[in-house]
Amino acid sequence: MLELRHLRTLNALDETGSISLAAQRVHLTQSAVSHQIKALQEHYQLPIIQRSGHAVQLTDAGKRLVQLAGKILGEVQSAERDLAKISQQAAGSLRIVLECHTCFDWLMPIMDDFRQHWPEVELDLVSGFHSDPVSLLRQQVADVVIGSENKPQQGIIHFPLFRFEILAVLAPGHVLGSKRVLEAADFAQDVLITYPVPEERIDLIRQVLMPAGVSWQRRTTELTVAILQLVASRRGIAALPGWGIKNYLDYEYVIARRIGTSGLWSDLYLSVREQDASLRYLRDFLETIDQVCFARLDGIKPLSKKGTRKN
Numbered sequence: 556m557l558e559l560r561h562l563r564t565l566n567a568l569d570e571t572g573s574i575s576l577a578a579q580r581v582h583l584t585q586s587a588v589s590h591q592i593k594a595l596q597e598h599y600q601l602p603i604i605q606r607s608g609h610a611v612q613l614t615d616a617g618k619r620l621v622q623l624a625g626k627i628l629g630e631v632q633s634a635e636r637d638l639a640k641i642s643q644q645a646a647g648s649l650r651i652v653l654e655c656h657t658c659f660d661w662l663m664p665i666m667d668d669f670r671q672h673w674p675e676v677e678l679d680l681v682s683g684f685h686s687d688p689v690s691l692l693r694q695q696v697a698d699v700v701i702g703s704e705n706k707p708q709q710g711i712i713h714f715p716l717f718r719f720e721i722l723a724v725l726a727p728g729h730v731l732g733s734k735r736v737l738e739a740a741d742f743a744q745d746v747l748i749t750y751p752v753p754e755e756r757i758d759l760i761r762q763v764l765m766p767a768g769v770s771w772q773r774r775t776t777e778l779t780v781a782i783l784q785l786v787a788s789r790r791g792i793a794a795l796p797g798w799g800i801k802n803y804l805d806y807e808y809v810i811a812r813r814i815g816t817s818g819l820w821s822d823l824y825l826s827v828r829e830q831d832a833s834l835r836y837l838r839d840f841l842e843t844i845d846q847v848c849f850a851r852l853d854g855i856k857p858l859s860k861k862g863t864r865k866n
Contacts, residue, residue: 556598559631562624564591565603565613569621570849571857572610579857580849595620632842633672635835647698648677649840652688654702655823656750657779657799661852662701665843673836684752684777692828699837700826703756712832714841715858716823717848721758722811724786724793724800729810731792736813739767746791748782751775758821759794763814783809794819798852822858 560581567577568588578588596603601616613621649669653659666678681697689704689711691697705713723737731741742764754760754773764771774791776782782793783800786809794814803809813819825844831837848855 557595557620559628561591561595562620562628564588565617565621566624566628568592568604568611568617569613572612574611575609576857580845632839635839638835647675647834647836648679649699649837650677650679650681650697652681652685652691652697652700652702654685654688654700654704654752654756655796656777657796658701658823659779660799661848662844665840665847668847669840669843672839676836684750686753689826692826698827698831699840702824702826703758703821704826705822705824710829711826712829713824713826714832716825716844717852717855718820718822718858719796719798719852719855721794721814721819721821722797722800723814724783724795724809724811726787726789727807727810729789729792731812732810734812736816738815739763739769742771742792743769746772746774748774748776748785748791748793750782751777757794758819759814763819796821797854801853 563581564577564583567580568574571577571580574585574588578585581588583591592603599616602614603617603620604611604613651662651666653662669676670678681691685691688697688700688702689708692700692711701716705715723731723742725732731737731744734741742759747759749757760771763769772791774785776785779795779799782795783803785791786793797811800809800811804811825841827837849857
């Protein structure tokens with residue numbers, strides 16, 4: 556009765572605390588997830604989850620099955636790696652371009668783990684800021700792009716990673732810190748500190764400031780830590796992913812405020828050449844990102860898992 560799909564669903568429920576979010580994680584409808592839970596509860600004659608409004612929590616029985624999932628799913632992934640190596644599908648390269656430069660924090664541990672499992676795969680970062688990162692895939696300069704691009708393109712597949720909120724970052728005691736939510740006009744009062752990328756690729760500028768007709772001053776620097784140091788020194792304000800600044804907020808090095816009443820959200824994708832999408836080591840890299848990020852990053856939400864391409 557107990558199948559791998561059930562364990563994956565329970566894992567997703569444990570990490571998201573939500574039927575709807577768990578359904579997105581495992582590529583099912585909400586009714587299909589509910590049906591799985593009902594079937595498990597009927598089989599074991601025990602409650603697996605407890606509902607509280609839209610939120611769900613695992614019971615002791617559910618937690619025991621999640622404990623099992625942690626062991627079995629890891630073994631399945633390991634076996635699939637070994638099978639790929641036996642079938643000689645373990646050699647290649649993953650040259651990675653990062654459009655989202657705050658992603659370095661969570662990507663480095665994933666790359667270290669990947670090297671242990673796939674030592675035959677050349678793993679590297681393509682340095683610098685690129686005006687059109689996805690074009691580097693077609694030019695054979697890169698094998699993977701992690702960024703916001705999901706426009707259908709011939710020969711390119713975009714795999715959704717997750718959605719995250721971008722927060723305004725201010726120095727403690729900043730005059731705007733008295734507000735709970737910042738609006739477009741607030742950003743005209745100070746210098747906006749960003750990475751040195753085109754303005755049309757900066758979510759705050761593209762989605763908030765330009766539509767509102769607000770003018771801004773801008774200063775750029777390449778490193779996230781440099782942006783935060785400038786903000787803390789009252790040289791300006793910034794807009795960064797919430798998970799990327801959590802440690803700095805915990806230590807009160809900076810403060811953060813929501814942008815707009817509903818927040819400013821951005822989606823992150825992993826883009827590859829269509830011909831490479833079925834490579835086992837690339838799929839393993841994608842699965843590892845999914846597992847690690849949803850376990851460790853605060854405030855992220857799942858996206859539809861269907862890879863987009865141009866037919």
